[in-house]
Amino acid sequence: MADEQAEDQSAWASKGIDITVPSIARTYDVVLKGKDNFAVDRAFVDQIVTIIPEIYDVATYNREVLGRGVKFLVEQGIRQFIDLGSGLPTVRNTHQVAQELAPESRVVYVDNDPIVLVHGKALLAENDRTGVVSADLRNVDEVLSSPEVTALINFDEPVCIMLVGILHHLHDDDDPQGIVNAYLDRAVPGSYLFITSFCASSDEAREAEKSYLGMLGTGRFRTVEEITAWFDGLELVEPGVVPNPLWRPSRPVDTDLTVGQRLIYGGIARKS
Ligand SMILES: C[S@@+](CC[C@H](N)C(=O)[O-])C[C@H]1O[C@@H](n2cnc3c(N)ncnc32)[C@H](O)[C@@H]1O
Numbered sequence: 001m002a003d004e005q006a007e008d009q010s011a012w013a014s015k016g017i018d019i020t021v022p023s024i025a026r027t028y029d030v031v032l033k034g035k036d037n038f039a040v041d042r043a044f045v046d047q048i049v050t051i052i053p054e055i056y057d058v059a060t061y062n063r064e065v066l067g068r069g070v071k072f073l074v075e076q077g078i079r080q081f082i083d084l085g086s087g088l089p090t091v092r093n094t095h096q097v098a099q100e101l102a103p104e105s106r107v108v109y110v111d112n113d114p115i116v117l118v119h120g121k122a123l124l125a126e127n128d129r130t131g132v133v134s135a136d137l138r139n140v141d142e143v144l145s146s147p148e149v150t151a152l153i154n155f156d157e158p159v160c161i162m163l164v165g166i167l168h169h170l171h172d173d174d175d176p177q178g179i180v181n182a183y184l185d186r187a188v189p190g191s192y193l194f195i196t197s198f199c200a201s202s203d204e205a206r207e208a209e210k211s212y213l214g215m216l217g218t219g220r221f222r223t224v225e226e227i228t229a230w231f232d233g234l235e236l237v238e239p240g241v242v243p244n245p246l247w248r249p250s251r252p253v254d255t256d257l258t259v260g261q262r263l264i265y266g267g268i269a270r271k272s
Pocket residue numbers: 024025026028062063066084085086087088110111112113116135136137138163164165166169
């Protein structure tokens with residue numbers, strides 16, 4: 001985004017976009033080397049780089065596991081995905097991975113950042129099997145009763161609830177477990193839950209949490225046990241909840257992982 005146009009605050013404010021504070025979607029866009037971000041977002045990432053120099057790679061690992069996870073789910077027969085906290089469009093979005101393998105797959109993206117609506121809607125809702133909902137995923141009933149969800153998702157068939165790179169942006173008092181359960185309650189047996197989340201796996205991670213909470217207002221780095229508990233009552237598929245690069249890697253991976261490789265853990269589980 002060209003700075004001279006991007007930094008015109010009043011023009012963006014009219015679209016509901018505040019360029020004076022960093023946003024989750026735009027800072028993630030920075031680490032994915034996208035163009036939909038502002039100076040304040042880049043300044044935040046510069047601060048995180050001083051703690052986690054590999055933060056750009058961390059975003060790549062998360063996108064890669066999203067792709068591997070969606071491919072796995074399509075191979076299990078899943079044809080419906082609700083991608084909560086979907087972010088700005090980037091390479092290999094959920095519908096592209098799923099529809100490449102099974103063109104009939106349907107995907108609803110949900111995000112509450114207005115920039116996703118401004119820049120993402122046209123790209124994400126690029127065919128009649130894909131929709132975008134602008135909503136806070138914590139409002140489960142609002143999301144599930146949205147026209148996009150009711151048109152594209154058949155709750156009599158298995159569905160994947162995706163919470164990839166997002167539950168760490170919910171505070172403990174948002175009750176992430178209650179939100180996970182509320183989405184799963186609507187899903188029939190044979191449905192899946194797919195989560196990745198920041199993990200308090202190193203001193204650097206715990207230090208980064210302070211910067212996220214201080215500057216961005218969210219970013220809880222939870223223990224492996226806390227992340228694993230979100231899957232309670234479901235059948236975790238192998239290899240369980242692991243650092244992103246170790247979840248069904250497509251090529252051999254050195255298991256002696258760096259701080260960045262251990263920064264986000266994830267897993268997929270089936271409702272029986
Ligand atoms: C780090 S990005 C993750 C994007 C994508 N899921 C991925 O893993 O590549 C998190 C996204 O969640 C969105 N988000 C944060 N809180 C949200 C909420 N309460 N409801 C809906 N979206 C939210 C942000 O706007 C951002 O786009």
